[in-house]
Amino acid sequence: MKILITGCAGFIGHSVSKSFIGKKNSVVGIDNLNNYYSTKLKQDRLKDIDKEKRLKKSFFKFYRCELKNFQKTRSIFKKYKFDIVIHLAAQAGVRYSLENPRKYLESNVISFFNILELCKIFKVKHLIYASTSSVYGDNILPFSEKTNSDKPLQFYSATKKSNEVMSYAYSNLYKFKTTGLRFFTVYGPWGRPDMAYYKFTNLIKKNKTIPIHNNGKHKRDLTYISDIIQAINKIVKNKKSYIQRGNKVNSKIFNIGNSKTVKLIDIVNFLEKSLKMKAKKKFVNKQPGEMLDTLSNSKKLRNNFRLKFNTPFNKGMRSFFDWYMHYHK
Ligand SMILES: NC(=O)c1ccc[n+]([C@@H]2O[C@H](COP(=O)([O-])OP(=O)(O)OC[C@H]3O[C@@H](n4cnc5c(N)ncnc54)[C@H](O)[C@@H]3O)[C@@H](O)[C@H]2O)c1
Known part of the structure; x- marks a missing residue:
């Protein structure tokens, strides 16, 4: 398969790219390498x-490309005629969307919209x-795909919700399959330095508050x-219903979450133990736009793709922590 992965230098895109290399795939990655966080890490x-x-003696080609530049992105689509597009590039982060909403509009x-247009023009299958x-805002837990998602608490969530409805319209009109994945706080090695588990590690290690x-x-x-990687691989492998039959619109949304909650303070406790340091804590109120709690009902995904999500918090954090200590040594 010819696969395009956007945001390939990002946290999730990096692992997704590695997982598709080999297996007779031709993989192309796009990223603009913006400086929202360390470009060295990217x-x-x-x-x-x-x-x-x-290692795998396989095809992977990287393009530094700004996706809001339609012509440049178009030339990559034209060259490769992708079967599958895994679009992960975005301006992420809830808090930053209060400071710089225009970045969210653009990315x-x-x-x-450019990605949708190019999928239409170059007949991408999925x-x-x-x-x-x-997108669930402050709803009652757990969130299932049927939970109302029309009341996002900030602009980041609003842009992501708009992606879901735009995809539905394009699937309806141009008959290609679209699958939206509602990720629940993803963590692990090569993670994102703006996210709590990574930021806390940095700060505690430097003895900062x-x-x-x-x-x-x-x-x-x-x-x-x-x-997450296991799930995306299963979703890509499922080639069923690329083509729509009758009036059925092939546009689906799935939650991807562990379906277990962790308290913010548990992350701090884990890090204090691992670093053998006491954190300097400053307790502050809930910030504007922040959600109270999140918990997924991921039964739809698990049942559709026979998936088991079972990495326990302690095991996952240990892998992150070991990677962190090695990378930042
Ligand atoms: N990590 C999580 O917990 C989480 C949770 C929910 C949703 N998501 C979503 O998953 C996706 C991947 O997230 P991530 O954690 O890997 O974020 P990330 O910031 O590490 O990766 C996104 C990548 O996209 C690139 N990018 C951004 N705008 C671009 C543009 N206009 N053109 C080209 N490249 C661009 C960035 O340089 C970055 O490398 C994002 O869409 C994000 O909104 C992530």
């Missing part, structure tokens, strides 16, 4: 992908794209990166 992820490519709405658990939002009461459904 470059190192690309080097790690390159290592995998050489998550205009760029997403577009798989990243959505988020934050960590801000504990909502006084540590936040609960999050933390999903380990390998579980």
Whole structure:
């Protein structure tokens, strides 16, 4: 298969790219390598992908490309005629969307529209794209795909919700399959430095104060990166119903979450033990736009693709921590 992975230098994109290299696939990766967080980390992820490519003697080509640039992105689609597009590039982060909403408009709405147009023009069979658990806002737990998701608490979630409805319209009109994945707080090796588990590790290690939002009461459904990779691979392999029959629109949404919650303070406790250091904590109130708690009902995904999500928090955090200590040594 010819597969395009956007956001390949990102946390999830890096692992997804590695998982598709080999297996007789031709994999192309796009990323603009923006400086929302360390560009060195993004470059190192690309080097790690390159290592995998050489090991497997397989095809992987990286393009530094800004997805809001339609013509440049179009030339890549034209050259490769992809079967599958896994669209992970986006401006991520809830808090930053309050500071710089325009970045979200450009990367998550205009760029997403470009991807849809190019999937239409070049007859891509299946577009798989990243959505988020934050579309659920402050609903009652657990969140299932049937839970109302029309009241996002900030602009990041609003842009992701818009992706879901835009995809539905394109699936309906142009008859290609679209699958939206609502990720629940993904963590693991090669993670994102702006996310709590990574940020806390950095701060505690430097003996700096960590801000504990909502006084540590936040609960999050933390999903380990390998579980996400396993799910995406199963979804890609399922070639059923590329072509629509009758009036059925082939546009689906799935939750991807571990279906267990972890308290913010448990992450701090884990890190204190592992680093053998006491964290300097500053308890602060819930921040604007933050969700209270998240918990997924991921039965739809598990049943459709016979998946088991079972990486326990301690095991996943241990892998992250070991990687962190090695990478930042
Ligand atoms: N990590 C999580 O917990 C989580 C949770 C919910 C949803 N998501 C979504 O999953 C996807 C991947 O997230 P991640 O954690 O790997 O984030 P990430 O920031 O590490 O990766 C995104 C990558 O996309 C690239 N990018 C951004 N805008 C671009 C543009 N306009 N053109 C080209 N490249 C661009 C960035 O440089 C980055 O490398 C995102 O869509 C994100 O919104 C992630």
